[in-house]
Amino acid sequence: MDNQKRFFLTESEIPTQWYNIVADMKTKPLPILHPQTKKPITVDQMTGIFNRACSEQELNTTDAWIDIPEEVRNEYKKYRSTPLVRAYGLEKALDTPAHIYFKNESVSPIGSHKLNSALAQAYYCKKEGVTNITTETGAGQWGAALSYAAKIFGLELAVFMVKVSYNQKPYRRLIMQTFGAQVIASPSMSTRAGKDILTKTPTYQGSLGTAISEAVELAMQTPNCKYVLGSVLNHVTLHQTVIGIEAEKQMAMAGEYPDIVIGCFGGGSNFGGISFPFMRHNILEGKQTQFLAAEPAACPKLTRGVFEYDFGDEVGYTPLLPMFTLGHDFAPANIHAGGLRYHGAGTIVSQLIKDGYMKGVDIPQLESFKAAEIFAQAEGIIPAPESAHAIATAIREAKKCKEEGKQKTILFCLSGHGLIDMTAYDQYLSGDLRNYELPQEEIDKCTSRLEKLA
Amino acid sequence: MDNQKRFFLTESEIPTQWYNIVADMKTKPLPILHPQTKKPITVDQMTGIFNRACSEQELNTTDAWIDIPEEVRNEYKKYRSTPLVRAYGLEKALDTPAHIYFKNESVSPIGSHKLNSALAQAYYCKKEGVTNITTETGAGQWGAALSYAAKIFGLELAVFMVKVSYNQKPYRRLIMQTFGAQVIASPSMSTRAGKDILTKTPTYQGSLGTAISEAVELAMQTPNCKYVLGSVLNHVTLHQTVIGIEAEKQMAMAGEYPDIVIGCFGGGSNFGGISFPFMRHNILEGKQTQFLAAEPAACPKLTRGVFEYDFGDEVGYTPLLPMFTLGHDFAPANIHAGGLRYHGAGTIVSQLIKDGYMKGVDIPQLESFKAAEIFAQAEGIIPAPESAHAIATAIREAKKCKEEGKQKTILFCLSGHGLIDMTAYDQYLSGDLRNYELPQEEIDKCTSRLEKLA
Numbered sequence: 001m002d003n004q005k006r007f008f009l010t011e012s013e014i015p016t017q018w019y020n021i022v023a024d025m026k027t028k029p030l031p032i033l034h035p036q037t038k039k040p041i042t043v044d045q046m047t048g049i050f051n052r053a054c055s056e057q058e059l060n061t062t063d064a065w066i067d068i069p070e071e072v073r074n075e076y077k078k079y080r081s082t083p084l085v086r087a088y089g090l091e092k093a094l095d096t097p098a099h100i101y102f103k104n105e106s107v108s109p110i111g112s113h114k115l116n117s118a119l120a121q122a123y124y125c126k127k128e129g130v131t132n133i134t135t136e137t138g139a140g141q142w143g144a145a146l147s148y149a150a151k152i153f154g155l156e157l158a159v160f161m162v163k164v165s166y167n168q169k170p171y172r173r174l175i176m177q178t179f180g181a182q183v184i185a186s187p188s189m190s191t192r193a194g195k196d197i198l199t200k201t202p203t204y205q206g207s208l209g210t211a212i213s214e215a216v217e218l219a220m221q222t223p224n225c226k227y228v229l230g231s232v233l234n235h236v237t238l239h240q241t242v243i244g245i246e247a248e249k250q251m252a253m254a255g256e257y258p259d260i261v262i263g264c265f266g267g268g269s270n271f272g273g274i275s276f277p278f279m280r281h282n283i284l285e286g287k288q289t290q291f292l293a294a295e296p297a298a299c300p301k302l303t304r305g306v307f308e309y310d311f312g313d314e315v316g317y318t319p320l321l322p323m324f325t326l327g328h329d330f331a332p333a334n335i336h337a338g339g340l341r342y343h344g345a346g347t348i349v350s351q352l353i354k355d356g357y358m359k360g361v362d363i364p365q366l367e368s369f370k371a372a373e374i375f376a377q378a379e380g381i382i383p384a385p386e387s388a389h390a391i392a393t394a395i396r397e398a399k400k401c402k403e404e405g406k407q408k409t410i411l412f413c414l415s416g417h418g419l420i421d422m423t424a425y426d427q428y429l430s431g432d433l434r435n436y437e438l439p440q441e442e443i444d445k446c447t448s449r450l451e452k453l454a
Numbered sequence: 455m456d457n458q459k460r461f462f463l464t465e466s467e468i469p470t471q472w473y474n475i476v477a478d479m480k481t482k483p484l485p486i487l488h489p490q491t492k493k494p495i496t497v498d499q500m501t502g503i504f505n506r507a508c509s510e511q512e513l514n515t516t517d518a519w520i521d522i523p524e525e526v527r528n529e530y531k532k533y534r535s536t537p538l539v540r541a542y543g544l545e546k547a548l549d550t551p552a553h554i555y556f557k558n559e560s561v562s563p564i565g566s567h568k569l570n571s572a573l574a575q576a577y578y579c580k581k582e583g584v585t586n587i588t589t590e591t592g593a594g595q596w597g598a599a600l601s602y603a604a605k606i607f608g609l610e611l612a613v614f615m616v617k618v619s620y621n622q623k624p625y626r627r628l629i630m631q632t633f634g635a636q637v638i639a640s641p642s643m644s645t646r647a648g649k650d651i652l653t654k655t656p657t658y659q660g661s662l663g664t665a666i667s668e669a670v671e672l673a674m675q676t677p678n679c680k681y682v683l684g685s686v687l688n689h690v691t692l693h694q695t696v697i698g699i700e701a702e703k704q705m706a707m708a709g710e711y712p713d714i715v716i717g718c719f720g721g722g723s724n725f726g727g728i729s730f731p732f733m734r735h736n737i738l739e740g741k742q743t744q745f746l747a748a749e750p751a752a753c754p755k756l757t758r759g760v761f762e763y764d765f766g767d768e769v770g771y772t773p774l775l776p777m778f779t780l781g782h783d784f785a786p787a788n789i790h791a792g793g794l795r796y797h798g799a800g801t802i803v804s805q806l807i808k809d810g811y812m813k814g815v816d817i818p819q820l821e822s823f824k825a826a827e828i829f830a831q832a833e834g835i836i837p838a839p840e841s842a843h844a845i846a847t848a849i850r851e852a853k854k855c856k857e858e859g860k861q862k863t864i865l866f867c868l869s870g871h872g873l874i875d876m877t878a879y880d881q882y883l884s885g886d887l888r889n890y891e892l893p894q895e896e897i898d899k900c901t902s903r904l905e906k907l908a
Contacts, residue, residue: 004465005531011458077459078543078834089532089606107561109834111873148834152543171625174876177883178830376632380532380563380602419565419873422628429631 005088007250009081016068019241020057021276022234022348023064024283027355029347030322032059033309041319049216049227049318053124057235064280066238068120069127075119075152076242079108084250089378091398098401099256100394102414103247103274106381110175112416113270114145114230117239121228122149132156132225134218136186136211138266139165139338139386140172141416142230147179160186160214163206165338171420186211193217193315208267208342209328212313220317231267231339232312232321232346240273243413248277251411258289260397262412264389265293265302265360266340268349274413279357291358292397293349294389296340296368298333298436301326302353302360306449310344323350326438327445333436335365336424337385361396363389364435369428371395372418384416385424459542461704463535470522473695474511475730476688476802477518478737481809483801484776486513487763495773503670503681503772507578511689518734520692522574523581529573529606530696533562538704543832545852552855553710554848556868557701557728560835564629566870567724568599568684571693575682576603586610586679588672590640590665592720593619593792593840594626595870596684601633614640614668617660619792625874640665647671647769662721662796663782666767674771685721685793686766686775686800694727697867702731705865712743714851716866718843719747719756719814720794722803728867733811745812746851747803748843750794750822752787752890755780756807756814760903764798777804780892781899787890789819790878791839815850817843818889823882825849826872838870839878 022028031040046055057066068076087100105113125133133155137143143159150157159181166173166185176183186206187194193213197204204210212229219227229236251257261278263271271293281287295302305324312318314328325344332341345353352358368385371392376382383391390412401408418425427433476482485494500509511520522530541554559567579587587609591597597613604611613635620627620639627637640660641648647667651658658664666683673681683690705711715732717725725747735741749756759778766772768782779798786795799807806812817825822839825846830836837845844866855862872879881887 006465008462011460078539085532115834148831151831152834170880171873171876174880174883175836175873178827178836178876178879180831373632377602377605377634380569380606382629382632419625419629420876422625422632422874425632426624426628429628 003086005086007084007253009246009249011077013249014073014076014080015242015245016073017065018068018238019245019277019280020060020064020066020238021280022061024280025351026283027351028061029351032347033320035311035316035318035320038320049219051124051128051130051226054121054235057238058233069123072120072123080242081246082107084247084254086254087379090375093374093378094395094398094402096398096402097405097407098398099407099409100398101251101254101411103243103411104414105243106414106417110145110148111419112141112145112384113240113243113273113413114142115149116242117230117236117269118145118149120239122146122153122155125226125228126153126155130155130224130226132222133228134158134215134225135228135230136160136208136215137230138162138208138341139421140169140176141339141384143181143183144172144175146228147176147181150181151179157181158218159183160188160211162186162208162211162338164334168336168423169420186214188214191217197314205334207314207331209314213315213317216313216317231269232344234348236269237272237346237348240269241276243273244275244277247274247411256409258411259408260290260292260410262292262294262390262393262410264340264386264415265295266342266386268346270413270415272349275358282357292393293358293360294363294393295360296335296337296389297362297364298335298438299326299341300360300362300438301343301345303362304438304443304446305345306446306453307350307354308449308453312344321347323347324353326442330442335436336421337368337389339386340389361393363392366433366435368392369433381414382418383414384418385421387415457540459540461538461707463700463703465531467703468527468530468534469696469699470527471519472522472692473699473731473734474514474518474520474692475734476515478734479805480737481805482515483805486801487774489765489770489773492774503673505578505582505584505680508575508689511692512687523577526574526577534696535700536561538701538708540708541833544829547828547832548849548852548856550852550856551859551861552852553861553863554852555705555708555865557697557865558868559697560868560871564599564602565873566595566599566838567694567697567727567867568596569603570696570727571684571690571723572599572603574693576600576607576609579680579682580607580609584609584678584680586676587682588612588669588679589682589684590614590662590669591684592616592662592795593875594623594630595793595838597637598626598629600682601630601635604635605633611635612672613637614642614665616640616662616665616792618788622790622877623874640668642668645671651768659788661768661786663768667769667771670767670771685723686798688802690723691726691800691802694723695730697727698729698731701728701865710863712865713862714744714746714864716746716748716844716847716864718794718840718869719749720796720840722800724867724869726803729812736811746847747812747814748817748847749814750789750791750843751816751818752789752892753780753795754814754816754892755797755799757816758892758897758900759799760900760907761804761808762903762907766798775801777801778807780896784896789890790875791822791843793840794843815847817846820887820889822846823887835868836872837868838872839875841869
């Protein structure tokens, strides 16, 4: 009971650079293609949608370390370093010999890791003279973070929020509005993309893919406006590596190095954020750390998806990405982990899976909430439904340690708290929650795509 | 921009003792009286309702420092020290020469300072063989904290939640249920106290005073059950002094000492927690720090209340406390700062006001939400409506500094975040919120009580 529970860095130890794993990868991801020409996209072409700095970061395959602008780092200081916590309570509850650590991103003012990239992207937009930005949000964690970042850097923001979350999570909508953002339920009638979908399926509850289409469309049609994305793309994951870089220093303070690193997986930025700084030692020095990406069984692109070029959005406005995907028109079940309802895996992670550096783990919804309950009662923190997938995976591994009598060191990222997701807990506690598997017709679609590729 | 923003203590620097200001007060508070005999209450009599350790702490007037049990300190380590933050963003927004600091208790896993006493009280109950505990909660911050603490130490808990908050804040109720507590809207039909009130006023929306009556009644009628209180009494404030003791060390790290210390004021434990460790230097060494207790204009016991013996609850189950009070049957308006809707000030604070060591400040509801909005947009943290009263007071003082060209150092306690109070922000943002003044008939009641006492 006398051992240290939490580890912090001083402000001078907060990272000054992000880590770009692509520079160290022996097999680079296939190039991102222009959606019309189908040729590798250029920075200039990317700036049709994104700001220039992020476009350059997106296509940077040579610089392993990229400077964090001083203005962004100053904002980081308001909440970073986030604590690395030894989960003694959880270890005791599981009676496991494993040492379990979590990086607690839930203490960010917005309640999740999303602020790490929101601040960076808002800063770059402002610096380049952009006045308006658009984005999508699933459960609302990203939208809330960007609303705050937009306010800090003086930008106007319109957020397309996936309709099922818009209705399930009114508090997150209100948080965005408190920071002065405009929030629209997606699909909406305010874009062609939204109108087309609603005309075809009037009751469609939305998906991240659809919301991205709407946000991109509005950005393309508005003067001096750029689109800003909360995950999936390389530059977003780049910004999130501040998590793993801090965690590596903090694990050293604890005198340990993880055998297993776990993150939940939606678009991949949280997972890449905690993992890539550790994974570089696997790539460069042959370390054997295991990396597990926890995705919902209802949206299993890592384990069931097909590796092919696909769009990042529903309609096909974004560049074509070489990745594991369930298809850009995949309509995920209405699970509460709204941030994980995304069809594709992003280019870096997809290549890393192919190269055997990491693997996906599928977590059913009920297992994720059971894990959340165990964690809350042991550590006092009610986790976001997304983060609960990482916790469930950590619990599986910790139980394995107990069975095998092995004392492994497990690190997971607690990407956010669930205080605004309490209706989901209400359903869980009252027994109204159920599991969703991938429907057979979706499995068939993947199979037929695989056959075509073969 | 290069100066340090946040200050933390190492785990070994986390306080090992709480501070009992009564031992240092030159004029001790008048004694607490037994509700029936009207004679000074004894520890044995107090244990009819409370656990023994807290009863002893309640009546301890000699020991300035009281050891924090190792089991409690170990739980503190899960979230303490909380950060002391230099509010550069707020200073900039106000363009003030003042240096503003806040002690951020909102990063506790439960989202407020309440856990500091909840852990202590639950621990003592468990240690003394208690199996069941009861309590009241206003906005739900205390109930949420105690639910977690009860789970940690293996106690069954029943929470009487003020009805207006029960309806306004369903998420807090769900948090308590996630931790396994039973939550009842107060007034309820499950106690005599509740039945009596509902029979007289069926639409009564509840108050902390009523909820306390119900919780005390249930505790008295249940075997092996103790009542646990979230504020008002001396031992609760004692536990909260961990806030101020940490803050003093952290202010020293920042190279400053506050000219003004501010806390919002409901039952007084948050205010005493941040203030008393600093106030001891006023008492012992003649320092001239100013202490401001921010109460809602709708419930102004510090500025409008009468100093007299009064009950802590609606019905009159608790001991009689010598304090500034609006009367134990006072029915406060339904403001969103549910934790500040309490009629009395507690014995220590009441004596300190009489002795000129501190004073109350009345904040109208709209001013509190305007302050919350300014703070949220500057610092990224959406504050609890209660804490917004402290922020409003800090903003008033910072503006005064600007007008007078003085560079004072202001410290306030951010007692909790408001992520679960977003319906209140919804009303504020849509212009539906209004101010409540003390009704004339309540002022008349106070005046007539004053005349009787004179």
